[in-house]
């Protein structure tokens with residue numbers, strides 16, 4: 001029989017850590033199912049019409065919000081409609097065009113380098129595998145995973161951005177702090193058919209609920225299975241007591 005008692009208005013609750021492989025598996029299932037409930041259609045927030053535009057937008061999104069990038073890219077692709085246009089522009093001119101996204105000199109260099117490399121080495125086609133894509137300037141693993149996953153539906157890895165990095169730690173899906181090692185842990189843990197969607201869902205979750213400062217634990221469907229030290233106070237009318 002279960003009894004219910006009123007808790008104080010706010011209380012930081014803690015959940016028990018899973019102890020067995022079966023408990024860990026069940027917990028992961030609950031995490032994935034909660035993310036599905038919250039963000040069934042999650043996808044990349046960067047506006048794009050093709051893989052090339054997505055690559056450029058992803059390069060621009062480093063240390064910049066997707067909203068800001070989405071304001072810059074329509075004018076950018078109107079001025080430079082093709083990869084050849086961006087391969088031919090001067091770095092100074094492109095840097096001025098993308099100034100508001102920050103780190104504009106490095107980003108301009110990467111975009112021009114990416115356009116030239118793809119034209120010269122890959123016949124103007126965005127490579128569809130990780131090894132080749134990593135040869136493109138500006139495309140480190142995170143960017144390559146975004147392009148392969150979102151533009152081509154190829155699950156070559158898991159995008160680990162700042163949100164995935166933070167939340168994978170809070171949910172104890174990894175003990176690592178290095179993005180490359182976090183990605184390896186997530187690839188081992190998650191079924192491959194979840195690699196693409198999981199990142200999109202967690203990025204939305206990190207923007208809306210499990211935010212960096214003061215996560216909104218009171219509205220989080222994972223609160224009862226989260227034992228992160230970052231948890232904030234939770235308002236509850238009742239809690240189960242045995």
Ligand code: SF4
Pocket residue numbers: 170171209210211215216217220221222223224226227228230231232
């Ligand atoms: S919002 Fe709070 S309860 Fe939910 S995953 Fe983040 S830290 Fe845990």
